[in-house]
Amino acid sequence: xxxxxxxxxxxxxxxxxxxxxxxxxxxxxxxxxxxxxxxxxxxxxxxxxxxxxxxxxxxxxxxxxxxxxxxxxxxxxxxxxxxxxxxxxxxxxxxxxxxxxxxxxxxxxxxxxxxxx
Numbered sequence: 001x002x003x004x005x006x007x008x009x010x011x012x013x014x015x016x017x018x019x020x021x022x023x024x025x026x027x028x029x030x031x032x033x034x035x036x037x038x039x040x041x042x043x044x045x046x047x048x049x050x051x052x053x054x055x056x057x058x059x060x061x062x063x064x065x066x067x068x069x070x071x072x073x074x075x076x077x078x079x080x081x082x083x084x085x086x087x088x089x090x091x092x093x094x095x096x097x098x099x100x101x102x103x104x105x106x107x108x109x110x111x112x113x114x115x116x117x
Contacts (some may be wrong), residue, residue, distance in 0.1 A: 005041070005045060006045075008041065009038050009041050009042055009045070012034050012035070012037050012038035013034075013038045015031070016032070016033075016034035016035035017031065017035070018031070019031030019034065020032065020035070023101050023102055024100055024101060024102070025086075025090035025093065025094070025100045025102060026090070026100065028086075028090075028102060029083065029086050029087060029090065032082070032083065033083055036075065036079040036082075036083075040072045040075055040076065043068050043071050043072050043075065044069075044072055046068055047064075047065045047067065047068025047069065048065065
């Protein structure tokens with residue numbers, strides 16, 4: 001089970017970094033979202049997830065650690081706010097520049113370069 005969980009976190013991180021390296025804004029937003037999902041899963045795994053244990057201290061002799069749950073809840077809220085902010089920046093950049101490339105320049109096709117030479 002741990003191997004499957006670690007593989008899911010690894011795949012999310014790999015896909016997130018791959019999408020962050022694209023030159024368009026929408027894949028960058030998806031990459032940031034995937035990285036935030038990977039961090040949330042990592043925080044859950046750091047809390048040693050348990051089954052059939054009480055969430056609140058004092059109701060049972062065995063309990064689940066509430067700190068990773070609180071951290072993930074906070075990370076979800078912050079991740080949503082940051083995603084909304086990046087989407088608004090992307091919309092503004094598209095409106096100002098006329099394209100959605102992160103550097104503001106549209107890459108020329110190799111055929112166009114040959115015709116201009």
